[in-house]
């Protein structure tokens with residue numbers, strides 16, 4: 569079980585993600601929000617169970633389905649909602665949208681519209697952390713579809729060979745858009761792929777946050793101790809269709825079977841049965857988060873759109889320009905030849 573002092577915080581993170589995503593779905597339904605948003609409902613235990621062990625200085629690289637990862641890393645409702653509404657007060661000043669939210673103050677390396685592209689980013693951040701000996705770890709979240717991109721194996725190989733402080737967290741929700749895992753792979757478990765590369769591959773029940781929390785603790789401890797990376801394959805499921813609230817080719821009976829093991833309901837029942845929280849306490853937590861969401865939506869809708877002259881700002885960072893040998897902002901990631909030279913010298 570998750571230690572008492574941590575359990576309610578982990579529950580709150582899961583609930584915070586669920587309520588945000590459900591509100592986004594409503595806003596789409598009511599035609600108040602437009603554009604793509606890939607909802608994370610059903611998978612909350614993965615982000616919450618893993619990120620519970622991360623310090624603000626640790627790195628996370630996310631995916632197109634990234635709202636949950638940002639919330640679990642400490643993201644704020646108001647700035648997220650403003651970004652979804654394309655307002656200047658959003659995390660990326662309204663120019664990123666759902667699939668590109670990044671916040672370097674949280675060392676959130678970004679949601680990512682390119683499937684699998686966060687995996688090498690997290691691996692690179694881990695490489696920098698190792699060379700700089702700053703004790704940071706890095707986590708790559710990605711789906712089963714991403715596991716069939718070559719860069720997944722390349723990154724795991726580099727990480728294993730160099731014992732990088734990174735944890736690869738595959739959220740296997742069975743589907744890549746509408747394509748079932750077993751139609752694009754001749755084996756069940758993605759975790760098995762780690763074994764041939766010389767790193768542990770662990771299968772986790774992604775609906776049980778206590779299991780995710782426990783296995784993430786082991787993997788992150790391994791990374792921090794210098795023993796190298798781990799691949800965690802969390803078996804999970806998304807409740808909505810691939811993108812937004814429209815269209816879902818999946819068998820309703822299959823969706824219902826997964827909903828019967830809802831990660832939030834399972835954990836709430838456990839908190840109650842172990843005397844860690846009452847029904848009323850959990851409901852009042854939800855009420856407080858709903859009020860925060862109301863305020864976030866109002867904030868977003870009242871915020872200005874980005875000014876037209878802002879269109880070319882923030883698309884290129886002068887501090888990490890072509891010569892790329894300076895330290896980028898406050899992230900502590902030194903980019904370019906400095907890191908590589910330092911590594912080769914040692």
Ligand SMILES: Cc1ncc(C[n+]2csc(CCOP(=O)(O)OP(=O)(O)O)c2C)c(N)n1
Pocket residue numbers: 631632633681682683684710711712713714715741743744745810
């Ligand atoms: C390189 C690349 N190929 C294809 C796409 C189109 N695409 C967007 S999301 C997606 C499915 C990804 O599935 P998975 O990695 O399992 O993540 P999930 O959506 O299940 O969270 C695809 C194919 C893309 N964005 N990038």
